[in-house]
Amino acid sequence: MGSLRFREDRNNLKLIQSSAASKDAGRGRKIDVPRGVSLNLNEREELGTGEINVIGQNTREATDSVDKFLDEAFLNGYDRVRIVHGVGTGALKRAMQELLSGHPHVEKFLAAEGREGGSGATIVELKK
Numbered sequence: 001m002g003s004l005r006f007r008e009d010r011n012n013l014k015l016i017q018s019s020a021a022s023k024d025a026g027r028g029r030k031i032d033v034p035r036g037v038s039l040n041l042n043e044r045e046e047l048g049t050g051e052i053n054v055i056g057q058n059t060r061e062a063t064d065s066v067d068k069f070l071d072e073a074f075l076n077g078y079d080r081v082r083i084v085h086g087v088g089t090g091a092l093k094r095a096m097q098e099l100l101s102g103h104p105h106v107e108k109f110l111a112a113e114g115r116e117g118g119s120g121a122t123i124v125e126l127k128k
Contacts, residue, residue, distance in 0.1 A: 051082035059095040074105040
């Protein structure tokens with residue numbers, strides 16, 4: 001929908017009838033949605049902390065989780081989030097870099113400083 005993209009299992013979706021525009025989306029960002037479509041934002045626990053931990057997930061699971069997390073963070077007005085992927089073999093870090101390099105909500109991303117997780121985490125700055 002517009003610049004927004006998301007992946008969700010069809011069984012998890014529910015059609016809700018509502019007004020043409022969503023209510024205030026969390027932190028002041030107003031999202032216009034097509035007529036007959038409703039947008040209901042429920043913050044995940046991870047979103048409250050501004051970080052998501054994908055250690056232990058395979059690359060597909062981690063990519064799906066982070067993609068959804070970034071959409072929610074953007075819609076809720078976050079400027080910056082942290083992805084904790086661990087060091088391991090580097091597969092998760094590479095998968096995150098590939099996702100982030102083409103993600104429509106990402107302004108830029110960089111390796112976390114030592115006190116933020118070092119090479120086991122990535123800091124993401126979101127577009128405004």
